[in-house]
Amino acid sequence: MSVKDAFVYGEDYGTSKFKFGPVFLHEKPEMIDNRGYFPSPSQLLPHMMEEEVKEVVVGEEVQKYLETIEDLSTKLIYPMRKGVVRKDDKKAWKVIKEITKYGLLKFFPKRMKEFNGFYVVSSLAAQSPRYMYERIFEVHKEINEEENVPLVNSITIIPQPLAVAISHKAVTCTVIESGHGNTQITPVSRGLIRGAIIALNRGGSDANAITAQILKDIGYSDLAREEKFVTLFKEEVGLLPLDLNMAIDKAKRNPERFGVIFKVPGTSIEVELKEDSWQRFLIGEYIFNPQHEIFESYYQRGFTKPRDTYIAGEEVIPGLASLSEVIIKSVEKCPTEIQPMLYRDIILSGGNFLWRVPLSMVDVATNSQTKIKLMLEEKGIPDVIVRAAENPQYSVWRGAIVYGLSFPEEVEWNWEKMEGWLKLIN
Numbered sequence: 190m191s192v193k194d195a196f197v198y199g200e201d202y203g204t205s206k207f208k209f210g211p212v213f214l215h216e217k218p219e220m221i222d223n224r225g226y227f228p229s230p231s232q233l234l235p236h237m238m239e240e241e242v243k244e245v246v247v248g249e250e251v252q253k254y255l256e257t258i259e260d261l262s263t264k265l266i267y268p269m270r271k272g273v274v275r276k277d278d279k280k281a282w283k284v285i286k287e288i289t290k291y292g293l294l295k296f297f298p299k300r301m302k303e304f305n306g307f308y309v310v311s312s313l314a315a316q317s318p319r320y321m322y323e324r325i326f327e328v329h330k331e332i333n334e335e336e337n338v339p340l341v342n343s344i345t346i347i348p349q350p351l352a353v354a355i356s357h358k359a360v361t362c363t364v365i366e367s368g369h370g371n372t373q374i375t376p377v378s379r380g381l382i383r384g385a386i387i388a389l390n391r392g393g394s395d396a397n398a399i400t401a402q403i404l405k406d407i408g409y410s411d412l413a414r415e416e417k418f419v420t421l422f423k424e425e426v427g428l429l430p431l432d433l434n435m436a437i438d439k440a441k442r443n444p445e446r447f448g449v450i451f452k453v454p455g456t457s458i459e460v461e462l463k464e465d466s467w468q469r470f471l472i473g474e475y476i477f478n479p480q481h482e483i484f485e486s487y488y489q490r491g492f493t494k495p496r497d498t499y500i501a502g503e504e505v506i507p508g509l510a511s512l513s514e515v516i517i518k519s520v521e522k523c524p525t526e527i528q529p530m531l532y533r534d535i536i537l538s539g540g541n542f543l544w545r546v547p548l549s550m551v552d553v554a555t556n557s558q559t560k561i562k563l564m565l566e567e568k569g570i571p572d573v574i575v576r577a578a579e580n581p582q583y584s585v586w587r588g589a590i591v592y593g594l595s596f597p598e599e600v601e602w603n604w605e606k607m608e609g610w611l612k613l614i615n
């Protein structure tokens with residue numbers, strides 16, 4: 190094994206989660222929230238004065254610093270929107286640097302004298318502008334300089350959907366990577382088919398939005414404002430229906446069957462869904478088909494519709510487009526000859542496809558693979574095969590590691606090809 194192969198290190202920057210870690214973690218990276226807390230200076234208790242005063246805190250430590258719920262919106266910074274950091278958002282870039290450093294320091298083998306830096310493979314959303322690449326390079330360079338140790342030997346950056354295709358050893362396929370902030374639909378034939386990529390403005394944050402609305406409607410407005418709570422509730426309670434009308438019909442006739450009491454561990458807070466238990470199905474459906482007529486009344490009441498997506502040229506994907514419509518649109522940008530192959534290997538990855546299917550509900554609830562297959566068949570596409578990544582939330586990181594192992598060390602970064610290693614130390 191070469192030195193490079195022993196120290197390949199993957200990074201997946203997501204809108205809600207940062208996944209990171211070296212090759213020896215095998216299947217499962219570390220994962221922290223992609224967020225940083227900027228504490229107020231007056232906050233320290235006297236017996237804590239000795240502690241280092243930090244401008245920004247990341248990782249598990251954030252919880253120790255949280256103040257009032259009102260403060261969250263100004264002090265707790267999530268640096269990414271839809272997978273991208275704004276160019277001039279200084280605070281956001283500070284958070285990116287801090288989480289990056291947090292990861293590298295966590296795995297830095299201090300006692301290993303021969304260690305000469307990780308070979309970092311970073312993974313960014315397919316639609317990332319060039320400045321994202323430049324800044325990610327810079328961030329790693331600065332960390333090396335500030336820490337005064339060679340944490341990063343070389344770095345390269347690959348698009349997230351490519352990483353997914355690599356981790357599944359797929360040659361011709363369609364990767365759908367749906368995280369918290371966006372859904373990247375990417376046909377692949379040996380490499381990414383760039384002209385066919387659609388980065389849809391839709392992700393787990395939209396499922397959060399409809400969940401928050403439901404919580405408000407049933408009388409839990411305060412909890413609905415707390416993003417972390419909403420996420421937990423969504424993941425535990427949300428269901429993806431096989432067929433929304435059928436599911437609602439069954440649940441309205443037999444609400445106890447789908448009723449739940451959701452308890453927040455360690456607190457007295459609980460949320461109960463009884464007659465309203467049919468609304469659990471709205472949460473999953475909204476991601477796949479926000480144009481279902483049931484959502485019309487929500488939009489009329491002022492619930493914000495999913496935003497339109499603008500793609501290369503002047504093309505607009507309406508915010509309400511169903512996932513099947515968008516997949517077809519993307520595949521149809523490719524030659525007809527390969528379209529059947531693209532439908533025959535659709536790979537789903539990302540946390541937003543992790544909908545749970547309780548065993549007792551298989552007659553009404555389903556997983557993302559089945560849902561996508563059914564929706565495409567409904568549109569007349571034959572022979573659809575959809576598979577889910579084994580660990581959907583980790584497949585980008587996994588692919589980054591595989592890429593790092595196979596990409597030859599001597600190839601230098603090239604801005605035209607957007608590949609190669611940028612060496613940061615001598």
Ligand SMILES: Nc1ncnc2c1ncn2[C@@H]1O[C@H](COP(=O)(O)OP(=O)(O)OP(=O)(O)O)[C@@H](O)[C@H]1O
Pocket residue numbers: 202203204205206207271272367368369370371372392393394420423424425427538539540541542543544545581582
């Ligand atoms: N069991 C679950 N059911 C539904 N949603 C889930 C489940 N588990 C995780 N999620 C959602 O997946 C999303 C996080 O997924 P992921 O880590 O892939 O996103 P990300 O990489 O941070 O974002 P992006 O790739 O869009 O920038 C969150 O919205 C989270 O609530």
Ligand SMILES: [Mg+2]
Pocket residue numbers: 201202203204349367368369539585
């Ligand atoms: Mg992601």
